[in-house]
Amino acid sequence: MIERHEVEAFLALAEELHFGRTAERLHVSTARVSQTIRKLERTVGVPLFRRTSRRVELTATGAQLREELGPAWAGVCTALERAVEAGRGVAGTLQVTFVSAAAAQLLVGVTKLFRERIPDCEVRIREVQAGQLLPWLRSGEVDLALSTLPAGEPDMADGPVLVREARMLAVPADHPFARRSTVSADDLARVRLVQLPDHGAEPPRRSGPATPTAPGPTAGTFQEALTLVGAGQGALPVGAHTRRYYARPDVAYVPIDDAPPLEWGLIWPADRCTARVRAFADAAVDLVDGHG
Incomplete structure (x- = not known):
């Protein structure tokens, strides 16, 4: 298998056809680019570039590799960017659910504060019956829920206690x-x-x-x-x-x-603690603490 830096070096050199410009583009030394390309050529088993004192050209194998690898690598980069955006970005949509009338009232207040802070994120509030709460969270139908704590499930994360009642x-x-x-x-x-x-x-x-x-x-x-x-x-x-x-x-x-006392708070899937979820949880804590 080739490594990410090898793919980036190959595609950059295939476009620039110049070791110096490729090195500047990748913020590495010219020697590092040459070393990376030689390693990649050893892995492939044939030269990918023809080098002379005046110019750098792709070989037939190099041209075929660029044609097939370029779109695939662009797709990988796009997928990674979308994953990063989902994890770190706050714009978009947040699906929130509740299991009782009192929870709904608190959720409305949290949503109002959250929207004031992050107007680019839409919050959709839905009611769920107790037996469907965990299935909805696990399937991704909703992002987080205001319910009793603790969730008591290893794949669920509990936020801070927001309300205690007799x-x-x-x-x-x-x-x-x-x-x-x-x-x-x-x-x-x-x-x-x-x-x-x-x-x-x-x-x-x-x-x-x-x-x-x-x-x-x-x-x-x-x-x-x-x-x-x-x-x-x-x-x-x-x-x-x-x-x-x-x-x-x-x-x-x-x-x-x-x-x-019975304790209430937000719960969400432990592996989907996105920036939107964290921001909503922060708004909930600030609201009940009077800092909203």
Whole structure:
């Protein structure tokens, strides 16, 4: 295999047909150009240039190599430039998604600040159901998501925590827990829990060895999960924002007094941390810190 500097030297000399001008163009010495071309000719097995005291010419093999290698190398360079632009550039489009009404409200604020800073980048906001969040990120359908932390996946990167909120238990309005001021993590073992697909907020862990009841039904969406709760088919651990954004006459929200707070932040594929993603994450941190 030939190396990049050999390709560049060959194509430059094939165009200039002058070792001195080629050396100036590549910012190397004339001796370095001669050495590189001789090495390339040894690899090919035949001369690529005819050299005299007056002129440099391509041989038939050299002309054929230039004709075939030139367009291919231009395509490689273009592909590399596009990859660099995708990684470092901030212009373009950023696809952002969210999984709850409160997350949407925060995302709108972050997007506004981001657009003020980078007007050349369009931000498209989309809602996703919890079970589709990771597939969308992995497929590239979206670039990053505002969701609960941590992502808990080795191929996903977590941004800084943006919001912390108390955990609550959504129960049917006529459930005995609805008359209590608080419940504990251990109380969760006494009720059936409605299941949501990953990626969603995990229920808090119990501190004791209590045996949990059988899991409740699985819901496809968050609204469906709350409907199942209201119908008496189970309870659902949620964040405190749910009481404000999803108020329902058939559901009561009871604080879980010994559960750690639920944390929210941005997550994105670890191998696609582009300049646009980093700039959006910076805007999110600045907004919640009051520096926007």
